[in-house]
């Protein structure tokens with residue numbers, strides 16, 4: 001793109017998330033290229049997701065903190081300068097000087113320099129082992145230090161976080177993730193004093209202590225004592241001292257307003273560049289946004305108001321009139337796995353407001369709603385322990401709730417509560433400032449037909465994700481209104497979804513398709529609902545898939561227990577658990593392939609596929625295989641496929657656990673488990689991950705202390721990395737967790753929904769599933785365990801069972817009136833020493849090497 | 859009765875109806891392949907014991923597999939879905955009810971009925987078809 005001659009120069013100082021939003025907003029609206037932007041980043045990287053900083057400790061790489069849409073840096077009108085700090089501003093000459101001595105002229109200058117992490121003036125604050133918690137470099141240094149200390153000490157590393165606010169609890173979470181024994185020290189009488197009230201603080205404390213983090217409130221740190229220059233002890237104004245190896249200061253932030261100060265711009269009493277409601281300073285060419293801006297008399301330490309400011313400045317630079325509407329300081333956090341949310345007038349500061357409180361100290365739940373004096377209008381609230389109602393409640397602040405407020409606070413209340421229709425202007429996604437109206441509009445006028453489309457088009461739900469349940473609900477409602485089919489009905493024969501049908505069949509103990517369709521459906525079924533019910537019945541352990549009427553439900557693959565190929569022949573895949581096979585086993589497979597003239601190939605799943613078998617050959621082939629000790633590999637089923645393994649500690653010089661042994665045990669445990677879609681597992685013997693376990697529905701990676709369990713991965717069209725469910729499990733706990741995860745998936749997923757999509761769709765996502773699997777949050781763990789035991793005990797090899805039953809073998813005849821007459825529509829050509837299906841041309845030209853008369857030895 | 863006799867019969871006598879197999883040879887709500895006059899035919903027995911005959915060749919994939927599809931209903935129509943790419947056909951007429959995004963192609967169908975427990979298929983219509 002050519003730069004227009006009158007292009008103006010915008011310089012943005014500070015490469016944080018807010019600066020990034022400004023550039024995005026400007027570049028998407030400035031169609032004529034009025035502005036060229038230069039961004040100065042003191043950090044050595046482009047703006048990244050600071051809000052997600054703590055996820056650096058749960059296995060993410062720094063690159064994964066990158067914000068979406070990196071192609072913005074390729075825009076010719078955008079210049080990104082990494083590792084470059086602005087040193088001074090010459091307001092008169094309208095230039096910025098960098099630490100490298102470059103002088104950049106500007107027509108407009110935006111300060112987006114954010115904040116410093118504050119460090120209290122306690123003695124010892126500069127010792128080695130004392131950290132702040134703000135940048136990728138901070139967390140990388142912290143991790144390196146902890147790991148080094150762990151090697152030096154022959155006991156667990158001990159740490160403390162000074163500050164029990166939002167940031168402090170995040171930092172404590174990071175220490176937990178690093179396996180540091182940690183204590184949170186808070187000066188105020190409760191945790192998160194700015195967000196929650198006393199009752200909430202108490203509940204929070206109990207929850208956090210329950211997770212193994214010690215909490216000291218009303219405690220002032222007086223001194224940090226060093227030993228040879230490194231942190232070794234903390235002393236307090238009162239109370240006993242604490243031995244520590246690492247300290248994190250998380251006491252708050254200070255606006256980085258020095259550039260403004262030095263250039264004579266006005267700053268607030270407690271810091272921050274003073275701006276008006278257009279984010280403009282007194283100098284018409286200079287703006288300030290994000291945490292450094294002092295707007296309405298205060299600096300705002302959240303990203304959402306910063307984004308709003310960025311949008312306003314983008315608008316103003318293009319001649320718009322946008323103003324700051326006031327900040328919504330609502331927050332929802334998942335700290336150390338504990339839900340905390342506060343919104344609106346959480347402290348009931350307005351006179352006359354009423355409070356509705358539900359407190360369950362044992363269950364660690366505290367919920368409070370602040371209502372207007374007539375108990376009708378919601379003013380604000382605090383949710384600790386269970387914040388599921390947050391997404392629904394926050395947009396209702398300042399509006400009539402329409403129902404008994406307490407109903408919103410009962411467990412699971414959010415979804416069941418009598419939700420009135422949200423007004424058009426209610427903000428649903430506060431990160432991206434998207435209203436209910438905008439979401440509806442994207443459906444009605446923007447042609448968005450699903451959640452993914454609405455996310456892409458409005459950006460709702462694309463940042464912190466806390467609004468997603470509500471966004472989904474609005475989208476669904478809107479789609480339904482415009483007559484678009486979003487019903488979960490399976491097909492024309494059943495109005496129920498797969499998950500609903502599963503429950504009905506399980507609870508009513510229905511065992512035949514005829515009973516199920518008679519009681520819950522209509523007609524005689526079809527190729528959609530029949531295999532689903534076949535799969536449900538199989539998951540519930542009702543016996544062989546070809547028994548009686550069940551045979552009519554199976555797709556051809558399950559019906560003949562082989563995979564249909566393009567020419568109507570089938571492929572045969574014997575199970576090779578974990579990919580381990582003896583030379584004798586290989587020889588048997590080789591001989592079978594040779595005798596039946598089958599094309600042989602190693603699959604992507606660490607086993608061997610034999611292609612080109614006629615339907616009438618399948619029993620003969622399997623007789624040979626079963627006699628040699630092989631069993632069905634279920635390559636045809638929506639069921640467990642393979643458990644891929646690497647060679648592991650038995651041979652590999654880096655392996656730390658026996659991955660092959662575990663893979664075989666798991667494959668034998670879950671073999672034959674029928675499921676909504678196929679299930680694949682992988683086990684790697686160390687973090688090098690040669691088994692690609694994180695590309696599997698369930699991936700297990702060995703650690704020095706046990707196994708890390710990842711779930712929800714797949715390859716295929718939309719590859720997904722599995723996400724960490726739990727760490728350092730012993731084998732027994734691991735197997736129990738997988739049992740529950742798989743059974744819960746089998747019971748609740750949609751038809752043909754793999755685990756990744758299921759985890760995404762499940763309300764509350766991975767965290768909610770983790771709670772079910774590890775903490776039995778639904779009280780169904782015993783039931784899931786029992787179901788898996790039933791599966792394991794009930795397993796039989798489908799092929800061995802079929803071979804033993806003449807009735808089941810009848811379906812393998814080629815023709816009902818000529819069972820021994822081979823299908824002569826099949827034709828093969830030799831290629832690289834093996835047979836392959838003839839092409840249509842080859843068929844007509846008659847160059848075939850073999851038809852169905854291929855010599856067969858029995 | 860011997861089944862092979864039925865196949866031979868047609869090449870000799872060319873009766874209007876060809877006895878193919880017993881009804882009991884067909885599994886309810888599934889299909890079976892049969893050779894009728896040397897041609898591959900897919901026979902289906904429904905829940906209500908009606909029998910239908912359509913071509914075994916799946917027009918969408920070119921493979922002889924129609925008998926291996928799932929039998930069901932769409933509204934009142936008895937149907938089969940191709941096991942290959944899942945197109946759905948009306949068993950009575952062979953009409954394609956769901957082409958799964960492709961250009962619809964129908965199946966050839968033959969009258970079929972059960973007499974005294976024996977499945978009969980009407981003989982192919984033209985001489986040309988007999989010559990195969």
Ligand code: SRM
Nearest residue numbers: 563571602603604605606607635641714715716717718754
């Ligand atoms: C045989 C094999 C290819 C090979 O020669 O290596 C294969 C063959 C087929 N794959 Fe696959 N996949 C094979 C490994 C894989 C892998 C690799 C792996 O398992 O590590 C993947 C990616 C990993 C994954 O599944 O996440 C894979 C992802 C798929 C997908 C995409 C799934 C998804 O979630 O996106 C499909 C389509 C589907 O299932 O809907 C698919 C579907 C198929 C089907 C069933 C297509 C079809 O309907 O005919 C093929 C069956 C042919 C047959 O007769 O067996 N195959 N397929 C592999 C058999 C492995 C085995 O031992 O059982």
Ligand SMILES: Cc1cc2nc3c(=O)[nH]c(=O)nc-3n(C[C@H](O)[C@H](O)[C@H](O)COP(=O)(O)OP(=O)(O)OC[C@H]3O[C@@H](n4cnc5c(N)ncnc54)[C@H](O)[C@@H]3O)c2cc1C
Nearest residue numbers: 014015016017018042085086113114115290291301302303
């Ligand atoms: C661990 C953690 C968790 C958080 N969680 C949440 C949350 O859940 N929700 C929420 O809303 N907020 C959260 N926050 C706060 C949120 O990250 C900030 O509000 C937001 O990042 C502010 O963005 P900003 O762009 O204004 O400033 P910053 O992100 O601080 O960016 C400013 C950048 O400017 C650079 N800079 C400063 N001076 C100069 C100079 N002179 N020259 C060049 N570059 C300079 C700095 O190095 C920095 O990279 C969290 C913060 C942290 C640290």
Ligand code: SF4
Nearest residue numbers: 566603604609716717
């Ligand atoms: S990648 Fe495609 S062609 Fe290859 S095996 Fe898988 S489904 Fe078949």
Ligand code: FES
Nearest residue numbers: 429431463464465
């Ligand atoms: S509220 Fe954070 S993404 Fe919507």
